[in-house]
Amino acid sequence: MRDIVCNCQMVDRETIDKAIHEKYATTIEEIRRYTGANTGCGKCMSYINTILDSEVPKVAPKKPASTSKFKLW
Template structure:
């Protein structure tokens, strides 16, 4: 059973997570562009925002760690 986030466009949680972690989508507009979610009735916006609130900090931490390791002075 898939965890459907957007019933209008049949977008599942895996697709949302993939857009966030692989394409660095951090806004609802980017999620719309990459997945098509939230382009119908709009009822899924709160669910998508809660996913963004949970997953985006993970992405930014990963980016910060990567950038920090690139700029060692010694």
């Protein structure tokens, strides 16, 4: 059984988790961009923010470092 987070766009918890852990989505705006969740009525915003609060600390240390070729000193 799928845990639907956004009923308007039929986005489930697994999709939200993948956006956070694989695409490093750490804001509601990034979740909207990657999943389409919270682009309808907006009732799911608090649920998505709860998910972000619990999942983002788990991926923040894993976020890849910048691949800039320029060295700042």
